[in-house]
Amino acid sequence: MVRWLLSAALISCAALHVAACNPSNVVDDLGTLGGPTSMGLGINASGNVCGGSYLTSADPHLGGLHAFRWVDGIGMVDVGVLQSVNISEAQGINAGAQLVGGSFVSIGGDSIPHAFRANATLTMTDLGTLGGDYSYAWDINDQGTITGEAANKAGDVHAFIWTASGMRDIGTLGGSTSLGRAINETGQIAGESAISQANAIRAFRFTDGAGMANLGTLSGGSYSSAYDINNAGQVVGESDSGPIIKNDFRLKGFPLFGKHAFLWTDGTGMKDLGHLGGGTSLATAISNNGVVVGRSTVTNGDVHAFRWSQTEGIVDLNSVIPSSSGWILQEAWDVNDKGQITGFGLHNGAQHAFRYNPPGVLTNSPRK
Numbered sequence: 001m002v003r004w005l006l007s008a009a010l011i012s013c014a015a016l017h018v019a020a021c022n023p024s025n026v027v028d029d030l031g032t033l034g035g036p037t038s039m040g041l042g043i044n045a046s047g048n049v050c051g052g053s054y055l056t057s058a059d060p061h062l063g064g065l066h067a068f069r070w071v072d073g074i075g076m077v078d079v080g081v082l083q084s085v086n087i088s089e090a091q092g093i094n095a096g097a098q099l100v101g102g103s104f105v106s107i108g109g110d111s112i113p114h115a116f117r118a119n120a121t122l123t124m125t126d127l128g129t130l131g132g133d134y135s136y137a138w139d140i141n142d143q144g145t146i147t148g149e150a151a152n153k154a155g156d157v158h159a160f161i162w163t164a165s166g167m168r169d170i171g172t173l174g175g176s177t178s179l180g181r182a183i184n185e186t187g188q189i190a191g192e193s194a195i196s197q198a199n200a201i202r203a204f205r206f207t208d209g210a211g212m213a214n215l216g217t218l219s220g221g222s223y224s225s226a227y228d229i230n231n232a233g234q235v236v237g238e239s240d241s242g243p244i245i246k247n248d249f250r251l252k253g254f255p256l257f258g259k260h261a262f263l264w265t266d267g268t269g270m271k272d273l274g275h276l277g278g279g280t281s282l283a284t285a286i287s288n289n290g291v292v293v294g295r296s297t298v299t300n301g302d303v304h305a306f307r308w309s310q311t312e313g314i315v316d317l318n319s320v321i322p323s324s325s326g327w328i329l330q331e332a333w334d335v336n337d338k339g340q341i342t343g344f345g346l347h348n349g350a351q352h353a354f355r356y357n358p359p360g361v362l363t364n365s366p367r368k
Contacts, residue, residue: 026361027327030070030342030353033078035063040070040342040353042093042139043334047072049342049355050079050099052089065089067101069122070355079118082126085111092139092146096120100127100137100146107133115148115162127162130169137162138191139182147180147189159191159206170206173214175199180206182228190229190237201225203237203264215264217241218272224262227294228285228334235264236283236292241272261294261308274314276304283308285334293317293332293341305332305343317341317356329354 032038035054042050049070055078056063064086067079081088081103088103097120102113105126115127115137129135132151140146146162150169158169159180172178175194182190189206195214203215203226217224217239224239238259261273261283275281278297286292292308298316305317317329329345339358344351 026357027321027325027329028355028357029347030355031076032353033066033068033076037351038068038076038353039333039344040355041089041091041333042099043336043340043342043355044093044097045095045336045338046097047336047338047340047355047357047361048093048097049353050090050093050101051342051353052101053353055086067099067103067118069093069097069099069118070353071097077122079122080124082114082116082124087111088116090118091137094140094144095142096144098140098144100140100148102136115146115150117144117146117162128167130158130160130167132157135160135167138180141183141185141187143185143187145183145187147183147191149179149191159189159193161187161189161206171212173202173204173212178204178212181226184229184231184233186231186233188229188233190226190235192225192237203235203239203262205229205233205235205264216270218260218262218270223259224270226264227283230286230288230290232288232290233266234286234290236273236286236294237262237264238282239270239272261292261296261306261314263292263308273308276306276314276316278302281306281314284332287335287337287339289337291335291339293335293343295331295343302328303330305329305341305345307332307335307341321356327352327354329356332356 033053038053040049040051067088067090068076070076083105085104090099090101092100099118103116104111105114115135118124130150131153135150137148156176159178173193173195178193180189180191203224204212206212218241221240226235226237258280261281263271276296277299281296283294308314326348332343335341341356
């Protein structure tokens with residue numbers, strides 16, 4: 001089942017500087033393709049962003065959702081779709097500005113997603129399936145190797161690795177389903193898999209020759225899922241750690257349980273990264289220097305974007321931008337080694353895709 005992240009952003013190109021701070025934190029508004037909403041889902045080493053945007057404000061759902069590529073000095077460019085079905089979304093972008101994601105195609109009268117790759121000139125290629133009718137690409141590394149999920153002839157959805165030789169099933173942890181969400185430069189893949197026919201889900205790391213390794217859960221948990229992997233093989237995602245306790249019933253000083261962001265490292269295992277006070281969190285990406293980003297509930301139940309590092313711990317990304325900026329950064333979906341982050345949030349009450357630039361990062365984004 002596709003996990004479409006139909007979030008939002010109004011069209012504009014603005015940047016917001018931290019007052020009286022030099023150098024400054026800057027939040028770039030990435031605009032849209034003509035509709036009211038967009039979301040940033042992937043960012044490469046150069047700060048190029050990919051994601052999805054609605055095309056029209058009149059009726060955004062009927063108007064369509066298209067994958068985009070956003071580049072400094074150029075802005076947002078429509079990637080298009082594989083067929084006449086007007087829905088696509090880009091999840092990953094590599095150093096060569098190649099994109100991957102999903103685009104709906106028409107099969108037997110039904111509209112079904114197929115994994116695609118778009119090259120530097122935005123020519124789209126259907127990556128096919130594992131013998132079934134469905135596929136979706138989640139990530140691409142700088143060598144052009146892709147991972148995602150696809151249906152096989154039996155109708156089961158399995159994680160795949162795609163190279164110039166085609167699509168290969170990388171199996172499961174024993175259950176009937178799996179998906180690959182991220183791939184690093186050595187070809188390791190992180191994702192989730194059912195571990196039994198009852199479909200209990202665990203995070204995995206796949207390495208060619210060694211296969212899938214079950215990464216376990218946080219203490220007390222029964223579920224985990226991996227969202228990203230860096231070149232050191234560190235994995236991030238979410239794991240439950242017991243029942244969720246709602247804010248109305250929690251006691252001061254009593255720990256909140258539920259799904260928490262984790263960092264998994266060889267030899268150390270799974271580390272709970274905590275939350276922003278609301279009891280739940282999800283780590284969506286990790287850079288090669290160990291910076292983690294994601295989303296977390298805060299004490300009033302709202303969702304805020306976070307950044308985590310070994311030195312600062314978990315930090316609300318809204319705390320490092322000016323309170324007068326008009327932004328509430330809700331979800332962070334990717335981070336590069338310069339510390340640039342993409343995601344989406346509320347800007348003056350409307351949802352916008354953003355790129356956050358930390359102090360000292362020079363950009364050529366359109367501003368006003």
